[in-house]
Amino acid sequence: MTAATMEDKAQMEITKKPLTDRIGGLVSAAASYLQALPLTLILGFFFVLPILTIIIVSFWDYDFAGIYPDFMTMNYTDTLGSWVTWKTYLNTLKYAAIVWALTLVIGFWVAYFLAFHVRTASMQMVLFLVCTVPFLTSNIIRMISWIPVLGRNGLVNSTLVQAGIIPAPIEWLLYSDFAVVLAMVHLYTLFMVTPVFNTLMRIDRSLIEAARDAGASSWQTLWNVVIPLAKPGMAIGTIFVVTLVMADFSTVQVMSGGQSASVALMMKNQMSLLQYPAAAANAVVLLVLVLMMVAAILRVVDIRKEL
Amino acid sequence: MSQPAEIDIISVSKKYGPTTAVDAISLKIPAGAYCCLLGPSGCGKSSTLRMIAGHESISQGDIRLGGKVVTDFPPAKRGTAMMFQSYALFPHMDLIDNVAFSLKMKGVEKGERRARALDMLKLMQMEPYASRRPAQLSGGQQQRVALARALITDPEALLLDEPLSALDPFLKIRMRAELKRLQKNLGITFVHVTHSQDEAMALADLIVVMNDGRIEQAAHPREVFERPATAFVARFMGDHNVVSGRVTGHRDGLVTFEVPGGPELAAVGRPMEAGRAVDVAIRTDRVRIGAPEQEGFGFTGIVSNIEYQGASVKISAAGAGIEDFTVIADDTAFFARPIVIGEAIPLSWAARDALVLGRLDS
Secondary structure, eight states: OOOOHHHHHHHHHHHHHHHHHHHHHHHHHHHHHHHHHHHHHIIIIIIIIHHHHHHHTTTTTEOSSSSEEEOOOOOHHHHHHHHHHHHHHHHHHHHHHHHHHHHHHHHHHHHHIIIIOOOOOHHHHHHHHHHHGGGGOOOHHHHHHTTHHHSTTTTHHHHHTTTTTOOSSSGGGGGSHHHHHHHHHHHEEEEEEEEHHHHHHHHHHHHHHHHHHOOOHHHHHHHIIHHHHHHHHHHHHHHHHHHHTTTTOOHHHHHHHTSOOOOHHHHHHHHTOOOOOHHHOOOOOOOHHHHHHHHHHHHSSSSSSOO | OOOOOEEEEEEEEETTTEEEEEEEEEEETTTTOOOEESTHHHHHHHHHHHHHHHHHHOOOEEETTTTTTTTOOOOOGGGGGEOOOOOOOOTSSOHHHHHHHHHHHOOHHHHHHHHHHHHHHHHTOOOGTTTSSSGGGGGGHHHHHHHHHTTOOOOOOOEESSSTTTHHHHHHHHHHHHHHHHHHHHEEEEEESSSSSHHHHHOOOOEEEEEEEEEEEEEEEEHHHHHSSSSSHHHHHHSEEEEEEEEEEEEEEEEEETTTOOOEEEOOOOOOOTTOEEEEEEEEGEEEOOSSTTTTTTEEEEEEEEEEOOOEEEEEEEEEEEEEEEEEEHHHHHHHSSOTTTOEEEEEOGGGEEEBBBBBTO
16 A cells, blocks of 8 residues: 555545444543543542532531531631630640650561561561451450559559559559550551551661671661661651541540540530531641641652552 | 782581581682682572671681681671672662761761762762762662772672672673772772673682582683583583493593493593493584594484574584584584584594593592
């Protein structure tokens, strides 16, 4: 076929393309959209729509009996103008900071032990599964099981008193910030262990040998090679732990005995008083704060290689 | 620069549980030599290198480096530096920090260690890339940085674990020339692990052929090539046909032996008792097509394959109990009288080209 006739044929195909071909083209173009449709619908209905609803409701009016469509910023000015809100946010951030620091240290050491000191892959798997065993029971049960341990006549206090170490039971073991932090660390450490373990497993073992060859002690290797390379995992774990702590209300309520507040607990109380627009405004503020924290983490550490 | 160290390996063994990776080897590497540990994978060459480096404990025996016994020393105290197979550059540091790492570990102050690292990078012609990360470099550049990092410790011996295996063939040849030049300039002992005969032949002053955790031969490349000590060495180095048989007798300074189901051949060698198994190596490029001049130095084979290789033609033949016999023929000679597959051709060689090989057990 010469070039001229080929051109002619191409021309013909454009002008006189059969209808079935054109439909076929449309179908193949639509196919990729169809494939993306189920996820789009699920995310749309269960993620985008609720958030939009919350944002819309946060501008509505309410009284003791109901909520009324409106556009007013009172919910925000009320929330941000109240010192109770600020104190609650500070308290929640305090929990987040303490729990983050503790889970980071504990989580890193557990992951380090699993990745570098357990030699066989099968043993690593077994020990990792052991770490996840507590997750076979619900959060609430694990939390409540601290009560007989930490209570006034609980395991710790009665042991210490009977051993004669302390004259009277320690009061701050349960229903205190200590109890809240302890329970949160217990609940969330695994969320730090998993991503850190994952990054540690990917570190080329010859890097450790290269460090040793260059005269680095174990601590120097840890500080100069292992920890810098584990940063992406720590960042992912940090995102998990911080978002979980910021959104927690049950742990704070149960373990502080109602004496401490968190942002989520504040929202729950507002909702039980049917102050939905106020709770919605609070939720939007919390969402923005958490998103800013995550953005800050992502700016400091590049986690792309871990995804 | 420090003085090169002689490396003395004294009946060293490495056992992993019940398996023996290195079996009581002894080896003396002269100071300032370029030594290649050569062998197939799993032969124990890497374990040997790692024991010299101190990254693998020594199950039995001792290693001396420049006169001092270093068996229980940590790697950094031995005066060796190791270059790893995948280079093991720290991905989170730029080149200067990578090279300066050992100085930082020693507590050298920042300005000084960076200046020294930059000098070392200059020596490797990597100075323009000093602030880059390893991932932004090509394989050859990474190797230069790895060399710089190893050499900044001023080692008496440099240990290289398959340094060229990650490079493409052209770069391989260029980098091996660079390695050789570097070794000549520095004058320190290099121990280089490889599974490539070409690499070992091109670089080494001393080739150590290993198999199954033992040293089959340790000698100058020319010696290893021309007088392979064992059948394994002859086969592994290539360019030799190994013919096995049983000794039948001895006459006029020749050992005669019979190939099972084949002819009686002969080779120059000391008298051996009849019936003993014997391996004989015959250089592939010394085999002629034509009737033997002397009895026992040729046979007739059926051509099974012909490969044209440019300057030469590789002819595979089989027959008379010898399953695979390779002949490297000069291209002009071959095309002057072409041969076809299936043809029966007489093959012969000179008496001096048939070499009786030793056995490790004897």
